[in-house]
Amino acid sequence: MGRKENPIVSSNRELVALAQWLRDQRSASGHSYAQLAVLAGCHATTLQRAASARAVPSARSVRAYARACGASEKKAMELWLRARRRDVRTPGGGSPDPLGIDGVEALRAGLRRLYELAGRPPVREMEERAGTGRLPHSTAHRIVGGRTVPRDIHQLAGFLTACSVAAAEHPLWIDAWRRALGRVAPSSPAPRTAGAVGPVVRGGVAVAVAGAGYGPAGGAACDRPVPVPVPVPEPLRASAGLRLALLGPVRAWRGEEVLATGSPQQRALLAALLLREGRTATAAELIDALWGPEPPSQALAALRTYASRLRKVLDPGVLVSESGGYAIRGLGEGALDLARAQDLGAEAEKARGTGDLARARALLNEALDLWDGEPLAGVPGPYAETQRVRLEEWRLGLLESRLDMDLEQGCHAEAVSELTALTAAHPLRERLRELLMLALYRSGRQAEALAVYADTRRLLAEELGVDPRSGLRELQQRILRADPALHEPGPPRPAEHAEVRVRPAQLPVCVADFTGRTEVTARLVGLLSAAGRTDMPVAALWGTGGAGKSALAVRVGQAVRRFFPDGQLYVDLRQEEPAGALGAALRALGVAGRDVPDGLAERSALYRSVLDGRRVLVVADHARDAAQVRWLLPAFAGCGVLVTSRRRMLDLAGARLVELDAMSPQEALALFTRIVGERRVAAEREAARYVVAACGFLPLAVRAAACRLAARPAWTVTTLAGRLADESGRLAELEAGDLAVRPVFEHCYTGLDGEQARAFRVLSGSADPFLSVPAAAGLLGCGPQRAEDTLEGLVDAGLLIPMGPAHYQVHVLARLFALSLPAP
Numbered sequence: 146m147g148r149k150e151n152p153i154v155s156s157n158r159e160l161v162a163l164a165q166w167l168r169d170q171r172s173a174s175g176h177s178y179a180q181l182a183v184l185a186g187c188h189a190t191t192l193q194r195a196a197s198a199r200a201v202p203s204a205r206s207v208r209a210y211a212r213a214c215g216a217s218e219k220k221a222m223e224l225w226l227r228a229r230r231r232d233v234r235t236p237g238g239g240s241p242d243p244l245g246i247d248g249v250e251a252l253r254a255g256l257r258r259l260y261e262l263a264g265r266p267p268v269r270e271m272e273e274r275a276g277t278g279r280l281p282h283s284t285a286h287r288i289v290g291g292r293t294v295p296r297d298i299h300q301l302a303g304f305l306t307a308c309s310v311a312a313a314e315h316p317l318w319i320d321a322w323r324r325a326l327g328r329v330a331p332s333s334p335a336p337r338t339a340g341a342v343g344p345v346v347r348g349g350v351a352v353a354v355a356g357a358g359y360g361p362a363g364g365a366a367c368d369r370p371v372p373v374p375v376p377v378p379e380p381l382r383a384s385a386g387l388r389l390a391l392l393g394p395v396r397a398w399r400g401e402e403v404l405a406t407g408s409p410q411q412r413a414l415l416a417a418l419l420l421r422e423g424r425t426a427t428a429a430e431l432i433d434a435l436w437g438p439e440p441p442s443q444a445l446a447a448l449r450t451y452a453s454r455l456r457k458v459l460d461p462g463v464l465v466s467e468s469g470g471y472a473i474r475g476l477g478e479g480a481l482d483l484a485r486a487q488d489l490g491a492e493a494e495k496a497r498g499t500g501d502l503a504r505a506r507a508l509l510n511e512a513l514d515l516w517d518g519e520p521l522a523g524v525p526g527p528y529a530e531t532q533r534v535r536l537e538e539w540r541l542g543l544l545e546s547r548l549d550m551d552l553e554q555g556c557h558a559e560a561v562s563e564l565t566a567l568t569a570a571h572p573l574r575e576r577l578r579e580l581l582m583l584a585l586y587r588s589g590r591q592a593e594a595l596a597v598y599a600d601t602r603r604l605l606a607e608e609l610g611v612d613p614r615s616g617l618r619e620l621q622q623r624i625l626r627a628d629p630a631l632h633e634p635g636p637p638r639p640a641e642h643a644e645v646r647v648r649p650a651q652l653p654v655c656v657a658d659f660t661g662r663t664e665v666t667a668r669l670v671g672l673l674s675a676a677g678r679t680d681m682p683v684a685a686l687w688g689t690g691g692a693g694k695s696a697l698a699v700r701v702g703q704a705v706r707r708f709f710p711d712g713q714l715y716v717d718l719r720q721e722e723p724a725g726a727l728g729a730a731l732r733a734l735g736v737a738g739r740d741v742p743d744g745l746a747e748r749s750a751l752y753r754s755v756l757d758g759r760r761v762l763v764v765a766d767h768a769r770d771a772a773q774v775r776w777l778l779p780a781f782a783g784c785g786v787l788v789t790s791r792r793r794m795l796d797l798a799g800a801r802l803v804e805l806d807a808m809s810p811q812e813a814l815a816l817f818t819r820i821v822g823e824r825r826v827a828a829e830r831e832a833a834r835y836v837v838a839a840c841g842f843l844p845l846a847v848r849a850a851a852c853r854l855a856a857r858p859a860w861t862v863t864t865l866a867g868r869l870a871d872e873s874g875r876l877a878e879l880e881a882g883d884l885a886v887r888p889v890f891e892h893c894y895t896g897l898d899g900e901q902a903r904a905f906r907v908l909s910g911s912a913d914p915f916l917s918v919p920a921a922a923g924l925l926g927c928g929p930q931r932a933e934d935t936l937e938g939l940v941d942a943g944l945l946i947p948m949g950p951a952h953y954q955v956h957v958l959a960r961l962f963a964l965s966l967p968a969p
Contacts, residue, residue, distance in 0.1 A: 153198045153915060158806065159227040161915070161948050164198035166224055167207070170214040171196070184213035201228050204264025225264070226309060243314070246321035253291045255321070256304065260289045263308040271307035279303030295322065302466060311664075312467050387460050390482045391416055392536065393517030395524055397458065404458050410435055411451040413526045418464070418473045419481060420532055423707065424674050427470040434528030483536075486512045487710060490543055491648060498735065502550050509547040516540055541571065548580050557587040568597075572604055579617050586624050586631055594624055649733040651715040652764065655703055656696045658819045661812030665805055669701045672801055673762070673785045674708050681779060683786040685794040688805035689943040689956065690889035691845030694789040695766050697805060702764050702787060709785060711759040716777060719767040723776040727752050730763075730777070745776060753780045760784060771797035791893065791943035806946060807956070813837035813847050820851035821862070829862040836862060839869040840879065841957040845886060852881035872961055879958075890962040893943045904935045905944055909955050909963030918951040 153164050171181065182189035187209050195202035195210050204225055211221035241255035260266075266274070268282040268289070275285075280303035287293040288304060295301035301322050305315055388398045395412040397404040406412045417434045418426060426434075432444045441447070452471055456464045465472050479485050493508035520536040521529045544567065551560045564581040571577060578601045585594040598613070598621045605611050612618070623631055665686075672684045686694050702713055714733060716726040727748040731741050734755050742748055760783040768774050768790040774797055778786060794800050808816065814837050818826045826833045840846035854865050868878050879886040897905065907924055908916060916924075922932035936953050939945040946954045955963075 150193075151197065158946075158948055159224070160198050160201055162950070162952065163207070163221075163224040163228045164196045165915075165917075165948070165952050166221070166950070167196040167210050167214075170211065170216040174214040174216075176214070181210070181213045185209035201225070201262065204266070207264075243317040243321040246325055249294060249325050252294055252321060252325040253288075255318075256288055256294065257291055259305070259308040259310060265289075266307070271304070274307040274309075275303030276306065280307060294325070298322070312469075315467075316465070387463065387476065388480050388482075389415075389419060389476070390517065391419055392482045392486060392515050392520050394522045399460075406458065407451065407454055409523060409525050410447070411454060413524045413529055414448065414451045414471075415455055415473075416521055416524050416532070417526075417528055418471055419483070421472065422484075423472060423474045425467045425470045425472040425671075431471065435526045437527045482515045486515045489515075491710065493546070495648065497546075497550065502554055506547055506550050506554070509543055509550075513540065513543055513547065541574065541577075545576050545580065548577075552580065552583055552587070557584040560584045561588060561590075573608065575601065575605075575614055575617055579620055582617075582620055582624065583631070591624060591627075595621065598624075648710075649712040649714055649761075651733060652702045652706075652713050653699050653715065655700050658816065659696060659700055660816040660819060661808055662693070662697055662700075662805075665803060666697065666701060666704070669697075669787070669803060670704050672803075673701065673705045673787060680799060681782045681784050681786070683778065683788070683797065683800040684803055685788045685790065685797055685800040686803050686805055687790050687793050689807075689843075689946065689959075690791055690893060691843045691886060692805045692807065693844040694805050696844075698764055698766060698787050698789050702762060705762065705785070709760045709762040711761045713762045713764065715764045715766065717766050718769060718773050723773055724748060726765075727776060731755065734761075749776045752777075756784055757781050758783075762787065765789070768792075768794070770794075771800075792941045807842040808844055808847070810834070810837065810842060813840065813842040813844075816844065816847050817851045820848065821855050825854075825862060832862040832866045835866045836869060839866070839875065839957075843886070843956070843958060845884065845889065846879045846958060849879045849881045849884040849886065852884060853878070856881070872964075875961055876958065876965070886958055887962065890944070890959055894962070894966075896942055897939075897944075901935060901938050901942065905939055906963050906966055908936075908939075908945075909960045911955070915948065916953045916955070921953070 150168065153161050153168075171178075174181075176184070178189040178192055181192050185192060187206065191206050192210050192213075194200075195206040202225070204222065207221050207225045208218050211218045241258040243255065246252050246255055268285040271285045272280055272282040279299055284293070284295075284300065285304065285307065288295065295304055298319055301319060302315055305318055306312075310318070386400045390396045395406055395416050397406050397415075406415055413435050414431060417431055428445060428448060431448055432440050435448070436444055452464065452466075459473075460475075463473055463475055465474060476484075489508050489512035493505040493512065496502075496505040496508060519533065520540075521533045524533075548560055548564060551557070561581070561584045564577060564584055568574070568577050568581055578597055582594040582597050585591075585597065598617065601617065602613055605613060613621075669684050669686065672682050675682050686698060688694055699715075702715075706713060712734075714730050716730065718726065721729065724745045727745070728741050731748065731752055732738055734752075736751070736755060742751060756779040758781060760781075761779065763777055763779065763784065763786045765774050765777055765786065765788045768788050770790075770792060771794050774786075774788050774794070788794060788797070788800070793802055795802075807813075814826075814833060817833055817837050821833075836850055837847050840850055850865060850869070854860055854862065865878075869875050876887045894902065894905070904925055908921060911920075911924060916936070918929050918933045918936065921936055922929045925932055925935065927935075933951065936945060940947050940953065944955075944959050946956055948954050
């Protein structure tokens with residue numbers, strides 16, 4: 146079998162899983178590396194390096210390794226691709242940094258490096274991956290040879306796709322391509338104050354600053370922000386002069402200049418993208434929206450043509466390509482008439498809830514004035530037809546609300562003519578007829594009011610075979626009785642639950658020095674921004690204590706606020722049980738305290754009723770288990786839920802589990818640098834790297850260590866590193882005010898049963914922090930199945946880290962905590 150291999154050590158967990166899988170396949174085959182080399186047709190050293198986890202190996206060597214072992218090449222390439230993607234998304238380690246590209250030569254070198262990281266795929270394979278017509282193999286050959294660069298953005302996007310670069314990273318490479326070719330002026334980073342975090346626009350693509358950046362060589366470069374490609378939470382002035390209209394014919398202006406929006410199908414594409422409010426629409430969804438179930442044979446080509454034409458008409462970076470689809474983002478505040486009308490309607494509802502009817506009427510009139518005839522007029526396609534009906538229904542709802550307030554303020558005589566015209570146009574709309582009856586009665590026209598009821602009853606019977614609704618029948622009886630209360634306009638009768646529609650904004654303040662987490666942020670934003678398109682999204686963020694789940698949840702919540710215009714609820718389930726949390730949420734949503742029921746089930750039912758029809762984000766932080774969260778789940782698909790927990794919410798139906806583990810070494814060093822200061826770290830960078838490694842790259846530990854150092858000007862980084870070198874006292878050193886690591890592990894440990902607690906102490910005493918199921922079974926003296934169940938239980942408790950199929954790791958700080966416990 147040859148000499149013993151070195152332990153696997155890498156911050157790239159997917160690379161660790163790949164290396165361990167390769168080693169397991171070799172062990173199963175019984176071959177030495179010399180024998181594998183003969184079977185694979187390559188050098189034994191190449192195969193050893195492939196399974197060393199020192200760097201992501203080439204695709205060819207991984208295929209050869211798997212083939213020689215008689216293992217699945219498909220499985221090997223799946224593991225390799227995950228490892229390669231994790232490596233590319235982690236700045237440093239030789240991965241190219243698009244933010245550092247400032248010329249054609251640097252661009253050529255960066256593209257060549259992407260090709261190498263992709264495993265040097267054949268150029269014809271690259272042509273297939275890129276998509277039809279985007280990257281001819283002859284062009285790919287010249288690009289990877291350094292003889293040319295992509296001629297346009299579509300060719301560049303094809304090259305990036307062929308090299309397996311994540312779509313979220315494409316805007317940064319497009320910006321680098323533009324800078325290198327002089328298509329736009331290079332933009333220098335905006336001046337930043339300590340802890341400043343804000344939106345940045347690069348190449349017309351809106352991104353949000355997530356923390357410190359990194360230089361091309363992998364060191365921290367905290368004078369540059371790391372962009373997170375997420376939807377911008379607040380409107381930017383990226384397209385200050387661009388205005389668009391949907392509440393009438395689909396039109397566009399730049400200043401006073403009317404822009405050509407093209408053919409009906411092209412306007413249908415523009416409308417479909419605008420109605421998605423920044424969310425990405427796939428090509429299949431857009432084809433279905435424009436042509437329905439029977440699209441023409443060249444529908445995809447036509448769609449791309451329309452998108453290309455719109456991109457030329459709109460401001461740069463507004464229409465973006467993403468994951469094979471399109472989205473419109475970065476519009477200025479008030480640039481879209483529909484968004485403006487929605488904001489005015491929400492403000493009017495809030496003003497009415499506070500009793501300011503005059504302001505509420507004015508706001509509704511302003512919103513209604515934005516309509517210019519039939520919405521989406523002249524736009525073809527089934528999607529436009531559906532949205533036309535929805536928008537017209539919404540307009541009528543706004544009209545009814547405004548007319549209701551007219552009557553409340555005694556303007557019944559003025560309202561009669563408008564209501565008469567509306568009931569003629571919408572004869573089956575009973576609420577309009579009810580308002581007309583009330584307006585006529587208050588105007589001294591009792592007989593006409595009763596005639597309206599008789600006409601309504603006859604019409605409903607003839608057309609639908611039904612009687613008028615109870616509210617209309619009750620109003621007729623009150624008119625017949627000459628109820629004195631009908632003559633005096635006053636406040637509306639209280640509903641069963643007096644609800645004031647308010648927009649809660651309960652998310653805590655974002656951490657000012659938040660750093661990294663680009664990939665998981667983009668994934669969570671993508672999940673939550675789908676609210677309203679399919680079922681209600683539920684994202685369950687889990688990971689060990691101290692990994693920064695709460696800070697990330699708040700940051701993601703702020704990033705997706707624009708997708709939840711009716712508010713954001715925040716619940717800390719460490720402080721509140723479900724009943725208390727529901728009571729607080731109901732009061733925040735405008736339900737009077739006296740109307741909040743006592744029972745948990747009744748509170749949950751009322752909570753779902755209040756949220757029906759609203760687009761609200763619910764952030765449930767520090768959940769103990771799925772049972773706590775279920776009571777807080779809305780029923781309306783337009784809402785979204787983000788849960789954080791140390792446990793995997795396997796039993797939370799419909800939840801998408803997203804794991805948050807320790808930071809990469811570069812992210813941890815960047816966080817440490819932002820807190821301590823660039824000058825102190827630059828002088829002792831190696832010591833700083835040791836400090837973050839001693840913290841196990843755990844954000845809580847890194848922050849505690851950095852805060853201790855920042856508060857002690859007399860200390861050097863080397864001083865702190867020396868204090869952390871003593872493992873017996875390291876946990877005590879990682880305390881700064883309420884930032885402390887030991888209580889995190891104590892909380893996890895106290896939740897274990899006796900068998901799990903013993904297993905944790907035994908496994909933590911192992912010399913190898915990486916444990917396979919057979920190795921754990923040997924240490925625990927039990928069978929593999931029971932060992933795996935125990936290991937999974939420790940993962941759920943937040944004390945072990947899963948490292949791939951049947952492999953686990955004891956975090957360095959968890960091991961130190963275990964060593965401080967009594968021996969098993």
